[in-house]
Amino acid sequence: MKVYTEAVQFKADQKLVDYVQEKLEKVEHYFDRIIDAHVTLKLENAGQVKDKVAEVRLNVPGETLVVKETQKTFEASVNLAVDALKRQLIKYKEKVRQN
Secondary structure (H helix, E strand, C coil), X not given: CEEEEEEECCCCCHHHHHHHHHHHHXXXXXXXXXXXXXXXXXXXXXXXXXXXXXXXXXXXXXXXXXXEEEECCHHHHHHHHHHHHHHHHHHHHHHHHHC
């Protein structure tokens, strides 16, 4: 699976990009026909706190799964996004099997 990582309003260091890649590769255990993943990392200025937003678009045959999570760190945002993607992939896989 190819993972495209894009950082908006900042320059992501290689450690963060590698972390995202590593986490998303684990999602392949749930569904092996994933085409690619597009990850957008953004800084969101909401009042006093700068929140980190991770948006993940996973392209699977016939559909695109999208997850957007906001936390205090990018690592936490990516972790929550990956957990949500796992649930979506399991549902998608069951739906595909029924057809």
